[in-house]
Amino acid sequence: MAFLELNSINTYYGRSHILFDVSLSIEKGEVVSLIGRNGAGKSTTFRSIIGLTPPQAGEVLFRGERISGLRAFRICRKGIGFVPEDRRCFPDLTVRENLEVAARREKETAVPWTVERIYALFPRLQEREKNLGSQLSGGEQQMLTIARTLMTNPEVLLLDEPSEGLAPLVVSLLADMILRIRKEGVTVLLAEQNLHFCAKVSDRGYVIDKGSVKYEGTMSDLLSNEEVKEKYLAV
């Protein structure tokens, strides 16, 4: 039994059928990538897991327990943290308030995330503590949305295209963060278009295109598979 498992989920936006029998399986402690082009269905997969756009068919299991069908806040409280793609930190709240509103601790984890531990991981956020979310740079906003989700003390972190639109220097900083988060025992599912970023942080990956999984394997196999790269990832 995998830690987080998607069994042939099918998801719709109104009339449009977006995900077709998507199945994923993630073990505890892994960093797994979900790679695909624009519009491939990565965000929809995440929204299905967290319950914002629940799948119409198929199921999502977390620790063997069915979570699809629960409301988003319940799924979050089960231990799944969602970091959306467009840096949706709360613009009218200060950095500290952004962290505070998310703080929750459902289980007795060994070392829970607190604002202080977050600041140790992201020193930049401490400097900007009193600034409003809307006053941060893109990179800082990305850090803040990740940090905010960590405050819910998740066991699985769903990271949607964190590297998008960031300067190369910030991207490598981000890769560092992800590895450190993993070291804290958090399982990470990472949606990306940037194959090289994925290779840096994850061991295994799924390739998604037009709403279905086309390939699954280790990152090194994927990197050397020219056919898959050509067919599903070339822009």
Next chain:
Amino acid sequence: MDLSFLTVQVLSALRQAAFLFLISSGLTLIFGVLNILNFAHGALYMLGAYFMYWVTLQIVGPAGFLLALVAAPLGVAVIAAVIELGLLRRIYIQEEIYQLLLTYALVLIIDDLAKIVFGPEFKSISKPEILSGSVTLFDGTVPVYTLLVVVLAPAVAALLWYLLYRTKTGKVVRATSSDREMADALGINMSALFTLVFAFGAVLAGLGGALAGPARTVFPGVGTEVIIESFVVVVIGGLGNLWGALIGSILIGSLETIGIIVFPEFEMSLIYLLMVAVLVVRPWGLFGRPLKVKALSEKNLAMEAQEISPVHFAVHPAVRWAPLLLLLLVPLFAGRFYQYLLTQIFVASLMAIAFNLLLGMTGLLSFGQAAFFGVGAYTAGLLLTKTGLGTLSALALSPVVAAAAAGVIGFFCVRLSGVHFAMLTLAFGQLIFTVVYKWYGFTGGDNGIQGIPVNPIPLGGLGDIDIGSTQSMYYFVLAVVALSVELLRRIRSSPFGATLKSIRENGQRAAYLGLNVKLYQWTAFVVAGAFTGLAGGLYALMEKSISPEIIHWTKSAEPVLMSIIGGIYTFVGPAVGAVVYITLNSYLVAWTEKWALVLGLVLLTLVLLLPGGVVGFVNEKARQTLGKLRCIRKWSFSKSATS
């Protein structure tokens, strides 16, 4: 200007601002979190005042007054929590308009219940002695009660600031106002938060009512004026923004006070003028931000699916004209009462179908259609009484003048969308209402125009047609309405109509395709205004007397109600709604005084059980039945997407 005068006026403005702030802060908070513009907020204010009245009657004296000041808001909060848990909660997934409608139904219900419980008369609430006197301040005489209000409101504002900025729940409320979905994904229980905020907003409304009650009077329906004033405040300040509500209250409070001194006639017009000016310059209000465009909900898509139901298209032209034939025969067997009733229904149907060109087809909720109805009615009324113009010419000018008014108003309105569009149309409508209401020299003011002469219509060499009798008026109105409805139907199925529909479904996509979306919306607004004006002209002819009430915003709610009762995604829906509405109205008014209560309950049932309206429901059932009989192909998407 001496100091005493200034002191009295400033305090009077501040007192007015204080009442406005108490009511509108709750309204704006509820809008921020729940995204609902709560029409029932005025009714909650009224309940606060009535509870105050009741408690102070039970326990006389300062202690009773103090207790009432605490108990009344809490009582209102309990009622609000029940409303949220029992009713509102069921319709969050639906379109905004159904939520608006539900809160509007609550206004009707609560107003009538108040009438039953407390009686229809005005009530005044007595103040304990220490609060009834007055003090001298800078040579001015100021009532003690005014001072209390002026001190208490800032204290409430400070408390609100503390709660929102210094407590975790307050921070969660602010977070949710800016991104509800994100808050949900971060583990915040939206349902619990919604109940809390709705009840808390009600506490503020109740406190406003409890405090204002002793200074003003209480009567059933007092909420309808209060709610509009608070809409003005929150829209000017920026929907969902607490500081906006504060500044808006001070602005409106001052403007009302200055208005009474400088332009006593047009004091209320000033407020709507300010609202129009603010929305034209800053569409989202002084402190507001553009609202996010909401993605179409599943429910919404399912309802739109009804529109393309084959049953709807299968209507044969012969079937379409059959009702007309039937209506032509009605006067042969029905008496004058029924002829008059049907004539009313024709006029209302025209107004509703024209309105639905905006709501159902273009996706624009206009809350100011009564203005065009009124402009049409007054055009015909004034021309017939003040000039020698013939009946037909006067009637023909009604839609022209109404279209011109719609052209100007629409120019500003179509730049906005959603709830802001609704509020700007409301502001223009009320602006016209207040002017007509007070302009004695031209419109007759609140007396209106009586005894409009309706001369026979000359038919060239063939003599005249007298349309004075109920029966001839019946045929005349039927003919005009039938022609207009046929015209509207053709507009709907024309390429222009198809474009409007595509704009409603996806305005952005339409814009990408190079369509001038605003121009299309403006044209729809003008066409709807013209036909509404024609309906107004017909109304003036059939009633032979008109008064400003026909322009009041509650009249603008009627086509909205009719369209939703019948179903907004069908062409005949609004007419069916008009039949239901007018029939209910005239029978219930004869049978019971509680007509508003019954209408409110009907609306409530409808919103909760038949959100597609009567016609939508019938269509859906017919589709299901025919589908079972395999007469028509099943729509695969609606099955797979909703099962």
